[in-house]
Amino acid sequence: MIAQLDLQTCGINLNEVEYVFERSLSQCLSSKLKDALKGKKIMFTRDEKNLFPVQGWGVRTSPYCMTPITTIQPIVDNTTVSASDSSTIQIAETEEGSLYAVKSGIAISIGGNTLMHFKIGPILFYLSEQTIRNSEIDHRLAKVVLVDSDIAKRMIRMRVERAIQMKLCKHLDKSIILIDGSLKSSLFEDNNQNIKNIAENCSLQQNSIIGISKNTRFKILDKISFPLTKIHCPAYLEVDLIIKSLVRNTIGDNLMVKFGNNNSPLLRADVVTPNYNKDESLGKLLGNDSIAEGYPETLRLAHHISTFTSTEVSCLKGHVLSNYDVTELAPEDIRKTLLGSIPV
Amino acid sequence: MKILSKTGNELVMLAMKTEAASKGDYLIIEDEKAKRKMVVQIYDEEYLSSQSLIEDIVKDEVVTASSTENLHDPLNISNLSKMIRDARVFRAKIRAAIDPSNKLSSDVSWLPSRVDSSVGRLKISELDLLIQRRRLFPIPIGKAGVDNEDFEIYAEDLDGKLNIITGKKESGKSHLSKILVKTLVQYGAFVIVFDLNNEYGGLAWNNDGSPSSIQEQVMVLEPGNALKFSLDYCGKAAMSNMLKNALDMPAASLREFFRIWDWLENKQMLEIRALGNAINTSNINELVRDALISRYHVIQSSRLFLDNGNADGLSFEKVISEKYKGTAIIISMGKATPVVRRMIVELVLSKIVDLLEKVMIPPIFIFAEEAHLYIRDTYWEDIVTRMRHFGIYTTFITNQPDAIGDGIYRQVDNIFLFNFTSDTDLDKISRVSLADTETIRSIVKTLPQRHCLSIGKVVCDLPIVVKIAAAEVLTLGETKKFFTRNNNR
Numbered sequence: 159m160i161a162q163l164d165l166q167t168c169g170i171n172l173n174e175v176e177y178v179f180e181r182s183l184s185q186c187l188s189s190k191l192k193d194a195l196k197g198k199k200i201m202f203t204r205d206e207k208n209l210f211p212v213q214g215w216g217v218r219t220s221p222y223c224m225t226p227i228t229t230i231q232p233i234v235d236n237t238t239v240s241a242s243d244s245s246t247i248q249i250a251e252t253e254e255g256s257l258y259a260v261k262s263g264i265a266i267s268i269g270g271n272t273l274m275h276f277k278i279g280p281i282l283f284y285l286s287e288q289t290i291r292n293s294e295i296d297h298r299l300a301k302v303v304l305v306d307s308d309i310a311k312r313m314i315r316m317r318v319e320r321a322i323q324m325k326l327c328k329h330l331d332k333s334i335i336l337i338d339g340s341l342k343s344s345l346f347e348d349n350n351q352n353i354k355n356i357a358e359n360c361s362l363q364q365n366s367i368i369g370i371s372k373n374t375r376f377k378i379l380d381k382i383s384f385p386l387t388k389i390h391c392p393a394y395l396e397v398d399l400i401i402k403s404l405v406r407n408t409i410g411d412n413l414m415v416k417f418g419n420n421n422s423p424l425l426r427a428d429v430v431t432p433n434y435n436k437d438e439s440l441g442k443l444l445g446n447d448s449i450a451e452g453y454p455e456t457l458r459l460a461h462h463i464s465t466f467t468s469t470e471v472s473c474l475k476g477h478v479l480s481n482y483d484v485t486e487l488a489p490e491d492i493r494k495t496l497l498g499s500i501p502v
Numbered sequence: 503m504k505i506l507s508k509t510g511n512e513l514v515m516l517a518m519k520t521e522a523a524s525k526g527d528y529l530i531i532e533d534e535k536a537k538r539k540m541v542v543q544i545y546d547e548e549y550l551s552s553q554s555l556i557e558d559i560v561k562d563e564v565v566t567a568s569s570t571e572n573l574h575d576p577l578n579i580s581n582l583s584k585m586i587r588d589a590r591v592f593r594a595k596i597r598a599a600i601d602p603s604n605k606l607s608s609d610v611s612w613l614p615s616r617v618d619s620s621v622g623r624l625k626i627s628e629l630d631l632l633i634q635r636r637r638l639f640p641i642p643i644g645k646a647g648v649d650n651e652d653f654e655i656y657a658e659d660l661d662g663k664l665n666i667i668t669g670k671k672e673s674g675k676s677h678l679s680k681i682l683v684k685t686l687v688q689y690g691a692f693v694i695v696f697d698l699n700n701e702y703g704g705l706a707w708n709n710d711g712s713p714s715s716i717q718e719q720v721m722v723l724e725p726g727n728a729l730k731f732s733l734d735y736c737g738k739a740a741m742s743n744m745l746k747n748a749l750d751m752p753a754a755s756l757r758e759f760f761r762i763w764d765w766l767e768n769k770q771m772l773e774i775r776a777l778g779n780a781i782n783t784s785n786i787n788e789l790v791r792d793a794l795i796s797r798y799h800v801i802q803s804s805r806l807f808l809d810n811g812n813a814d815g816l817s818f819e820k821v822i823s824e825k826y827k828g829t830a831i832i833i834s835m836g837k838a839t840p841v842v843r844r845m846i847v848e849l850v851l852s853k854i855v856d857l858l859e860k861v862m863i864p865p866i867f868i869f870a871e872e873a874h875l876y877i878r879d880t881y882w883e884d885i886v887t888r889m890r891h892f893g894i895y896t897t898f899i900t901n902q903p904d905a906i907g908d909g910i911y912r913q914v915d916n917i918f919l920f921n922f923t924s925d926t927d928l929d930k931i932s933r934v935s936l937a938d939t940e941t942i943r944s945i946v947k948t949l950p951q952r953h954c955l956s957i958g959k960v961v962c963d964l965p966i967v968v969k970i971a972a973a974e975v976l977t978l979g980e981t982k983k984f985f986t987r988n989n990n991r
Contacts, residue, residue: 265569272569280579463565468554473582 227385230392230415232445233438239447240266241336241456242322243464246311249474255286256307259474260318263463264326265456270448272455277463278322280474285310299345313346320351323367327356331363334443336457341369341428343407357409357430366439367410369428370457383414383424392417392444394427394436411436417444422452503592503621505531505614511596512940513542515621516550519588523547525945526955526967527648528624529594535618539600540610541632543965546944550589559587595941597964598632606632623648626966633962641685643678644952644971653968655960657689660867663959664886664913665897666906668931669920674952678918678970679869679899680705683830687716690828691867694854696847698871700836704976714975719825723816724834725842726805731849732815733772733807738763740852747881748844749800755793758786762794774807804842806849818853819862835876843876851881851889858892865893873898874905886913903930911935916958921949937965 244262251257261279265272290300295313303310319337326335343353360367386395394415401412410430416422431439448455479486503521506514513531517523523544531540565571573580601607626647630636639657646653660682667675676699683693684705695702706720707713714720723729733741738760745751745759762780766772781794801807808815821829833850835843857863870877877885885896886909898906904927911934919935919942922928932942936957945955945967952970957963 267569274570274572275565276572276574277580278574280575280577282577459565459569462561467558467561467583469558469583469586470579473579473586474577476582477577477579 227389227393227395228437229389230394230417230437230440230444232392233441234269234445235442236269237442237446238266238268238330238333239336239443239454239456240264240326240330240333241338241454241460242319242326243338243457243460244315244319244322245464245466246315246318247466247471248307248311249282249471250478252286255284255289255304256310257478258283258285258307258311258314259466259471260314261464261466261470262318262322263460264322265459265463267447267456269446272448272459275459275463280466280470282474282478283314285314294348309346316344316346317348317351320347320353320356323356324351324359327359327363327365327367330365333365334439334446335360335365335367336443336447336454336460337367337369338371338457338461339369340371340405340426341367341409341430342405343409353409360430361432364432366429366431366442368430368439368443369410370415370454371426371428372423372453386414386416386424387421389416390420392419392422392440392449394440397426415440416452417449417454418452425453503529505616505619505621506591508613511610513594513596515592515594517590517592518585519590523592523623523648524967525948526965528597528626528629528964529592530600530622530624530628531614531619532622533614533619535615536612537602538612538614540596540612540614541598541600541606541624541629541964542594542596543941544592544594545941546593548591548593550586550591555587558583593940593944595938600632604632625649626651626653629964629966633964635962639689641682642971643681644969646966646968650969653966655956657686657691659916659960660686660895660897662865662890662895663915664890664895664910665916665918665958666911666914667897667899667918667920667954668903668906668922669901669918669949669954670922670924670927671901672951673901673920673949674954674970675899675901675918675920676701676871677952677973678920678954679871679897680973680975681971682897683867683869684714684716684975686867687719687828687830690826692822692829692831692864693867693869694831694850695833695869696850696871696873696876697832697834698836698843698875700834701978702830702832702869703834704978705830705832707976708974709976711976716828716830719827719829720832721821721825721829722832722834725838725846728816729806729833729846730808730815731806731853733763733774733777734767735815735817736807736849736853737856739856740849743852744845744848745797748841748848749797751793751797755790755797758784758790759794759797774802774809778802800841801845804838804845806842806845819857822863840876847876851885851894854894855889855892858894865895868894868896869899870896871899872901872905874900874902883909886910903927908934914958916956916960919946919949919955919957921951921953922946936963941965 242262242264244260246258246260249257249259259280259282261277261281263278264276266274285303287304290304293300295303299313303313323335323337341353341357347353357367382397382400383395386393392415394413396411397414398412401408408428410428413427413429413436415425415427417425429436429439443454450458478484503515503517506516508514515529523529525544525547527544529542529544531542533539596610598606598608599610599612601609635656637656637658640654641657641660642652642654644653645651667679669675680702683695683702686693697703703720703722705714706717706722721728741763742756742760745756751759762777762784763772765784766776766780778798781791781798786794818831821831833846835846838846854863854866858865885894889896898910900906903922914936917935919931922931928943928946931946932939935942937955942955945965949955949967953967954970955965955967957965
């Protein structure tokens with residue numbers, strides 16, 4: 159009551175505010191939620207993560223549902239399967255720039271057994287105006303990188319990954335190279351080490367390159383791949399039309415794949431093969447890598463060895479403090495200071 | 503090492519693997535800005551552990567188990583990471599502070615700085631200087647401290663004191679007690695050992711078979727041989743104690759016994775055979791006679807008394823005057839029956855108290871192995887209270903800490919604690935000991951063989967872990983075994 163009185167004395171009418179809200183979103187904010195949601199299947203989101211219903215969204219009439227499903231037959235022939243992944247973190251900030259650490263992992267398997275893995279890093283990168291000026295990074299990109307640490311991290315990760323992939327595709331032949339993520343050209347790539355060059359080198363060395371994404375931003379893909387969930391063996395569905403219509407710079411064949419049996423997750427895969435035989439490449443992947451929970455083990459291992467542990471982060475900070483003659487300043491979390499200790 | 507936290511009188515410190523320290527070691531914390539020092543003792547050691555660290559270790563184990571690792575780590579971060587995984591946390595008890603005049607003080611109410619404090623190890627010799635633990639008669643018992651320094655206690659700290667040596671079987675108790683007995687005798691002390699396993703006879707000999715430095719001063723007395731008393735020497739008081747406490751003789755029978763005793767004494771016929779005849783022929787109630795006869799037979803079969811009144815029996819004052827440079831009187835009770843053991847102890851203690859009361863002998867150190875097996879319950883208090891004032895200074899050696907009553911523990915001056923793994927024993931000891939429960943429970947449980955935690959006056963109330971020195975004297979009393987080399991065919 160007191161609040162109402164106060165608001166009225168301020169001349170604010172709450173009912174009007176609601177109307178203003180509705181108009182601001184061009185009538186999308188439905189006041190009649192009951193009608194709008196009635197009978198809908200709902201999945202609550204968590205921490206902005208990309209989630210997928212366990213049993214799928216269910217059958218719904220979609221023109222893409224008519225796309226044929228192809229089953230994948232494992233081909234065991236001792237083809238080398240390699241996978242690489244990397245991660246970047248921001249370690250520290252200075253007045254002029256930021257210090258980043260990158261860590262990469264490569265895992266190699268043959269005949270279904272993981273043979274070895276390479277742990278590279280952590281390696282430190284310091285991005286400041288001065289260090290970027292001396293580099294070959296495009297000056298427009300450099301400006302963005304200096305103001306946005308997320309973009310800087312993406313750029314570092316992308317360039318390191320491409321360098322490793324280039325090395326792998328030149329070094330290996332007739333093998334499968336797995337990449338975490340889609341095969342898509344990016345602004346962050348180096349001109350000499352971009353995905354197109356990598357794909358080209360793969361063709362020369364007769365390597366297949368497969369980019370596997372654990373989740374996709376395109377909700378339509380989840381929906382149209384529903385028939386795959388009903389297949390009890392490894393299979394794929396071509397989604398070239400959708401992907402190419404939504405994204406300009408992808409390469410290779412775009413698929414929705416299920417690598418495992420029964421309830422294995424559906425993954426997006428971009429495949430570049432030397433002889434345009436994606437069935438063979440996917441079959442070799444199944445036959446020469448171990449697939450656990452519907453995901454290639456080499457890629458999983460590469461991911462695990464490339465992620466930073468909290469101990470490593472502490473060690474890196476210790477290394478910086480003790481080796482580079484720096485003075486540590488105490489940080490302050492402005493958000494926490496202003497909003498208090500109640501979790502927000 | 504760095505201070506992490508403080509709770510009560512406990513400090514938690516972080517250390518790297520290279521900063522080695524063991525449970526029981528002393529550390530000195532110097533707050534350089536406040537110019538104050540604190541002495542702490544490590545009582546427990548554990549890994550620095552956090553959920554993320556454990557997850558890292560598990561992840562690494564899984565990864566390296568599944569494939570061969572090749573590492574390119576130009577910043578050598580993995581080594582740092584390994585160091586963190588091996589980092590440890592020391593829990594330490596604050597024992598004292600050091601005042602500006604470099605003397606130990608009990609003012610530990612201040613908090614050392616986590617930033618400005620340096621933590622260093624404190625040698626036992628430095629600790630001794632601080633507590634001014636130096637006297638005239640050192641007893642080297644082994645090694646102690648971070649640098650394995652020679653460690654000695656002082657005979658003065660055992661003098662007039664009640665001591666307990668306890669620990670589980672074969673942890674090294676007898677070993678320490680032999681060192682104490684030997685050194686006390688070397689310093690001219692008079693020691694009586696109630697030797698339950700006939701092992702202290704070895705004090706006369708070195709390990710290599712040569713005579714030990716106290717060979718001339720060691721007397722092994724066995725019932726029936728050297729351990730024989732004349733009835734006259736024992737006297738009525740000692741006999742009364744023996745009959746009453748060891749042989750459970752009722753008061754009425756005791757009166758008759760001493761009536762016979764007086765009659766024989768008047769006739770100057772006080773000897774075993776005459777006593778037997780008198781019991782058989784005197785005019786007494788038949789039930790009393792039966793009671794006396796049964797006790798007489800026990801006395802006779804014990805072979806503790808001379809048959810011939812003219813022969814010389816054992817006389818403590820004579821032994822002490824002859825061996826004026828100190829002696830170890832070892833009373834071997836290994837072959838004696840429980841009743842005879844009790845008889846021996848009653849006779850010896852009664853006689854010694856009698857002699858001390860009359861100031862005929864100097865104070866005596868008594869070492870009693872598994873005393874609960876032969877000393878009656880009511881005697882314990884007498885030993886720790888009355889007899890102490892006469893000059894009987896006892897050291898109990900036992901592997902059953904619960905056999906000793908709480909009352910004794912409260913009177914105790916020094917405890918030498920060897921390894922105990924049983925929680926029941928540890929509970930008992932930690933409840934009544936002179937040190938705090940955490941120290942006892944944590945240190946004693948992990949003590950290796952022949953290591954002991956010394957607590958009490960001998961270490962000025964600063965518990966010290968000592969590695970007992972190797973035996974110089976011959977080890978006797980080992981368990982006879984069937985599966986020896988000779989039996990292997």
